[in-house]
Amino acid sequence: MNEHPEAPLARLEQVAMEELEGLEPKTVAELDAEADALTPGEIAAAFKASFPTSYLSLPREIPMTVEGFTPVPASSGARIKGVRVDPMPGSGHSDVIDFSTEGISLMQPNRTVIGMRWPELAVALWWSDGRRTLIGPDGSGINIIPAKWRSVESLLAAIRQWVPADRWIPMDEPGTLPRQEGPICAICESTPAIEVTFQDTRSLLMIWFKRVHGVLCRDCGIAKFREVQRRVLVRGWWSIPGLLATPIALLYNTVVYFRFKRLAVPIHSSGITPLPKGRTVWLDPGMLIPAGLALALIWIFWPR
Template sequence: MIQHLDVDGVPTLLAPTGGPMRAGLAFRVGTADETLARSGITHLLEHLALAPLGVADYHFNGATAPVLTTFHMQGSEQDIATFLTAVCANLTALPTDRLEVEKEILRTEWSGRGNSIVDSIPLWRHGARDHGLASYPEWGLSALTADDLRQWAARWFTRENAVLWIAGDRIPAGLRLALPAGVRQPVPAASSALPSTPAYFANGSRAVVLDSVVRRSTAASLFAEVLERELFRSLRQEAGLSYQTTAGYDPRGDGYATLRALADALPQKQDAVLGGFVDTLAKLRVGRIEQADLDAAVGKRQDVLGTAEVDAARLPSYAFNVLTGERTLTVEEHQAELKAVTVADLHEVAREVTSTALLMVPDGHRADWAGFTAAPTRSTHAVAGTAYREKEDDGELRVGGEGVSYLGPGGPLTVRYADCAVLLAWPDGARQLIGTDAISMRIEPTMFHLHPDALRMIDAQVPADRRVLMPARDPEHIPQPRSAGRPDRSPARGQRSGATPAKRSWWEIPLMVVSGLVALAIGGPTFLLTLGMFITPTGQDEQWLWGVVVVGWLLTVILALPIVLLRRRRR
């Protein structure tokens, strides 16, 4: 049984355990509460609170998630009391003398972090704000000051915005949670960068991933397990196409949960895996759900609820519910809800999963054939302003009083100043604007016929709290026009973050030239023959000339087609 207690004004949860004592102090604040221009502030504050503790004989750590930050440890009663007391003292009086050191540690941590398959999904669903910030680097670190951190701590790291949980027999003697007074902070509303769902986007990873938003319920959590069983059965056991097939269910704290599923694939099997994945979703959407799969999922969950350690194991999720204001079921209530879930309930969840689905497919693949709409990679409009031509290709940069647009093949890219999530500024003059919809635009002065006043106007229009000064770049990394004898090493324009431009091959231009010459050689005489036949009517014995005209024009179109397709690809 979980007891509700109070320690120095902090709500406290206590449950018995047969193992070593462990505890966690959770605060209702995370990356989703930040802005992109000041991203990393919560993570940095977490590091500063732990830095003075040094090396200890007991295990402790901190974690910053989208809506929660937790300090946790396992050890003796005295160790836990010492640890949590010190954390609260450090949060109240931040050791800012380590500020620059911890910034470097976080930058190193980010640079060494392996790319997860699902890293880019948040920005495609939410854009460059709230829950979408998990996809981006912690660009805000460089600009953060000691005062910024103190203000952040005073707002978020308070006793009213915290919950303490302890797996043990009692509250550790000597524990003090000296936190300032504050208010419980609500979970941020989740934004959307998708005009419609179900949607899809292409990514370079060798996997198919489903991301859906569903109402939080016992039925939805069971559906995740049923979906995993179906994917394992169809894609691994029966077809032998995938090795890893997983599905998970993660409450968001606002009455909804994220449901994700993944199936990996070899390059030559990606088409088959994508087809099998979509077929599995379609099967569940139409209600073809096996009772045996539901029974297995329920039985697995009931086995966990029947263990002696169930209350201690539930403490972190219980604390999450307290902080977010969501209902927590007792073990008995949870068991009753599990038994009440039917195949019809799972069918309803399957329809909800499909209606909100965002599907990530491997590069070079599409999912529109399955009813998914391509997520936008371009803007729907362009701003008015002064136009600056691109030194290469046919692009145009437009800088106005309302925002900045790039006009080129494929549609416009636009970031309005009012919707700019961050402006990255390099000493050499390069700028990158990222809108809240995740549209990203890089402006390289070396690649445009750009007047210096254009950059000054952009800097003046974007609010100061959204600007991030970037470190100087190696001159070799600054893109130059190919005519200058150096390769273009980075994009001079942007797109929806996560999209990848097509690669250019050496043989494209020679093929375009040869196709053009041959098309001209055939098309020119065909045009003259066609013109002559219209001016001078042909006799009965010359009707075969019309066949020559048709064949000539057909060959001309076929030979000109590579030019059109390659030109579009290069753009």
């Protein structure tokens, strides 16, 4: 028998199986000899013996007539109740994605559902072009191509927030990664990022005009804003010039904050987790200080 030119490649799988299962290595000639020696009866008996533990897959148009098989359920997991993401008009599909802080599900038009809870996710594959594939504990997967969904930013943001950090697998070939334009975030290396300066004014009898400068993405920028703003709220006021400089610093930082708010959701091509976002600074206890100062000023200058 002549060997097919690609036969050595096909042997790889056989060799891998021998290695993994501790089987005795066999040459192609030995395997051919074994196959030639088999009788139709032996082959039929082997098939019959394997039936109780077999999966059988048939093309859709072939009617299922073999007995002893039960259909595999097409759905996996439950539909998530939360934010609904609809298909982009003209994207050629009519699936619906739902997500919440619990998990994510995809429902096809035939009502087949693939649902998974965030902590159970086996892996999350990411590409720098924004594509994501989430694979659940039973191997079922949800593919997300951003251009095929409406208002996809909130979905991508939820995926970034809720997929446990150890599940991410970067899928871009090293070197073929499209060189991202513009500056990258100094903390998580994602794009887009902008260069900013926050005013970190502090005073105690005298005043220090400190600054925090850096190139940051939207997520790290908002996190940094909250950190600095909180510090200024508490430490800025305690001198005569501080009473004037602190509101200016707070206002200046707020303008920077809105620059970040307008920035696109970052693409995390590095796998480095951005700074934790933290809570809004406007409800921080530190806000009591300017509120108290304002009340004191009103009390002092109120016409009596």
